[in-house]
Amino acid sequence: MKKGTFFYSVIKEKCPRCQEGNLFKHPNIYSLRDIGGMPDKCPVCGQDFLVEDGFFLGATYVSYGIAIAISVPILAVMAMVFHVDILLILPVILVVLTLLLPPIMRYSRSIWFNFFVHYDPHWREKQL
Ligand SMILES: [Zn+2]
Structure with a gap:
């Protein structure tokens, strides 16, 4: 997967700005102690992960879409193929x-x- 793309950052759970820092504190996705724990800033480039209060509430729309994208094929296959x-x-x-x-x-x-x-491939040059 090529660095610099949208999917690289999403699939690898990397900071969208530098695509090097981890977006979540714990690499294990099923670590029940801290599933959604995120650092306040990117440990590599310093991108603020707390953009504004309630910023990640918008992610519920995305999760709804993902849940529908998973549910509809299950429903269709079980109902139409296996009756x-x-x-x-x-x-x-x-x-x-x-x-x-x-x-x-x-x-x-x-x-x-x-x-x-x-x-931002030039994020290092913009650091002060
Ligand atoms: Zn970063």
Whole structure:
């Protein structure tokens, strides 16, 4: 994956500005103690991770989209291919989404952050 792209930053959970510093404190995505813990600033370039109060509330829109993108194919395959009853499909979707909650939450934040902060290959020159 090429550094400098939107997907590099999102998939690797890196700071969108320098794409070197980690976006989250704990590298283990299923570390239940600190799933969404983020440092206040990028440890490499100093990009502020607390852009403004409630900034990451917008990531809930992204997580909703991801949850729909996961749920609809499960629903379609189970209903149309395997002809499973809807009352059995919904608990399956609920379990899948619950298990995927940590990565959905982290990737949503990463995607949301990358909408507003973009890669700057010259960030070192702008440091004071
Ligand atoms: Zn950075």
